[in-house]
Amino acid sequence: MTTTYEKPKRDYSIDAPLASIESRFVALIIDSMLLGAVAGAGWFGTRHGAGAGLGFFVGLAYQWFFLTQNSGQTVGKMLMGIRVIKTSGEPLQATDAILRYLGTYLNSAILLLGWLWATWDENRQGWHDKIANTIVVKA
Numbered sequence: 001m002t003t004t005y006e007k008p009k010r011d012y013s014i015d016a017p018l019a020s021i022e023s024r025f026v027a028l029i030i031d032s033m034l035l036g037a038v039a040g041a042g043w044f045g046t047r048h049g050a051g052a053g054l055g056f057f058v059g060l061a062y063q064w065f066f067l068t069q070n071s072g073q074t075v076g077k078m079l080m081g082i083r084v085i086k087t088s089g090e091p092l093q094a095t096d097a098i099l100r101y102l103g104t105y106l107n108s109a110i111l112l113l114g115w116l117w118a119t120w121d122e123n124r125q126g127w128h129d130k131i132a133n134t135i136v137v138k139a
Contacts, residue, residue, distance in 0.1 A: 014089050016137035018124050019082035024136055030076030035059050060101050067097040073139065083139045087123075096132045103128025 039055035066074040072083040072092055084092060084100070092100075107114025107127050114127035123135055 014085070014087070014135065014137065016085075019080075019136040019138055021119055021124060023080040023082050024118070024124075027074065027076030027080040027082060030079055031062070031074045034075055035062055038062075060098065063101040064094060064097045067092045067100070068094055071139075077136075077139075081139050082136050084134050084136050087133045087135055092132075092134065096134060100128050100132035100134055103131040106131070 035055070035058060039058045062074065066072075066077075067084055068091070070078075072085055077083055086092060086096060103114070103126075107117075118124045118126040118129070123129075125135060129135060
C-alpha cells in the first residue's frame with residue numbers, strides 16, 4: 001500500500017506568499033535596534049530606573065502605529081519587503097496590534113519557544129501571530 005504525503009492546506013485563503021523566517025528575523029533585529037535606541041535614550045533621562053517601563057510602552061506605540069497606520073509594516077519589515085496582515089486578509093486594527101505585541105512577551109517567556117514555533121509551523125506563525133490571528137507575507 002502506497003501513501004502519498006499532502007501538505008496541509010492553510011485554514012485561510014490569502015494569495016500572497018508567506019515571508020521567510022530569515023526576513024522576519026532580520027526585520028525583528030532592525031526593529032529591536034531602533035526601539036532599543038529610543039527607549040535607551042529615554043531611560044538615561046529618568047531617575048532610579050523609572051524608564052524601565054518606558055521600553056514596553058515605546059514598543060507598544062511603535063507596533064501599534066506601524067502595524068495599523070503603515071500597511072502592516074514596521075521599519076524593519078519595510079526594509080525586508082514584508083508585512084503583517086490578518087489571516088482573513090484584512091489590515092490590522094489596534095486590538096490586533098496590541099495582542100500581537102503582548103504575544104511577543106509570551107514568545108520569549110517560555111525558552112523562546114514561541115519564536116521557534118514559526119520555524120516549523122505550516123503558516124510560519126509564532127505564538128504572537130496565532131494569538132492575534134495574523135500572518136507575515138511578502139509585501
